Amino acid sequence: MDNNDGAKVFSVWSKENDIKLPKKKELILEIIDQIASCFAAGSFYYFILNFENITMDFVHEGLRDVLGMEPEEFTMEKCFERMHPEDLASMNEKETLVLDFFFNKIPKEDFFSYKSVYVMRIKHNDGTYKTLLHQASVFNASNDGKIEQSLCVHTDITHLNIPINHNVSFISTKKQSYHYAKNDKGYTIINRENNSLKTILFKDIFSKREKEIIEILSQGKTFNEIAKLLFISPHTINTHKRNILSKSGCKNTPELIAKYYINGLFQNTR
Structure with missing residues (x-):
């Protein structure tokens, strides 16, 4: 892992999502498991990331099948260590965009309506890289309006041989969805009516x-x-x-x- 790239991501989280007034929320794992399974089709695992101290509140056992790791050994440091260098290098930009979207681009009442979506590669225990669809939604907000806990679902899509890009989407089943394309100057929003994704209908x-x-x-x-x-x-x-x-x-x-x-x-x- 490039320690500098990993440190940049932690810095983004610490600066943009500084939690002053945490609000503890009891984890009801049966409900979380049902929610996470709706996010994924195929092999997947999920985890609850606590932004107050950047620790895992829970890691799903599906991690063994997807990455060959034991749930108790999975941390954000370990995740960054195994992430493809190219993907890790762009993580701070992606997470800056994510936090800006949640804090500045949508009304507070829509906080729980969106999930951020992008593709990343993480190394399996056997040394090969798995292509994962990363989907993250706000699970718990602090009393000062920050993201205290996030539900992150990683679905194994390696078999699809999808070309890797660093685009980011914000998906909602109730509101308008947004897609941001990465270019040399940063991120540009893709117009829904004119882009080739044909998201409308x-x-x-x-x-x-x-x-x-x-x-x-x-x-x-x-x-x-x-x-x-x-x-x-x-x-x-x-x-x-x-x-x-x-x-x-x-x-x-x-x-x-x-x-x-x-x-x-x-x-x-x-």
Whole structure:
């Protein structure tokens, strides 16, 4: 780990999210587990990050499957140590953008309505990097309006072979979602009406069967495997495939799944 890059992230959190009046909240793990599972499709783990002292209040056992680590050994320092150097180098910019969004870009009443979403790579115990979709939402706010605890869900999307970028999205199922693209000058918001992501009505353009197929695709299944699972012919699956790609404007399946993930839509297909 580049200690300087990790220190920059801790500095952003300390400066922009300095908690003066903490408000303790009891962890009800059964409820948290249900919430976290709605964020993810496929292998995942989650953790509750306490910003008062930058410690883990809880780490989910799924960490063993995704990264080969024991929950009790997972800390932010360990996370940064295993993070791909390129991703760690951009973390302070991403987290600065996240805190600016929550504190300056949305009304206080929308604090709990959004989750921040971006992609990162973290090293598995076997030395390979896993591509993870990072989704974080405010779990508990302090009495002085800071983020005291955050629920972070990491979904393993390595099998999708998604091109790595450092874009950041802010997703809400109730409010307008926002997408920020990283460029040489920093971050620029992508206009919803004119960008190629087609976020407008994206979740509404597929039939129930098509949504079902997309979610199974996200688990790494092939179209032939899906045909067997759903008891339909490969020909029917191919027809669905053509329709899905045509509706989405995607060139291939990985692009489709990536778009679905980044727009936070898997929780709506269950």
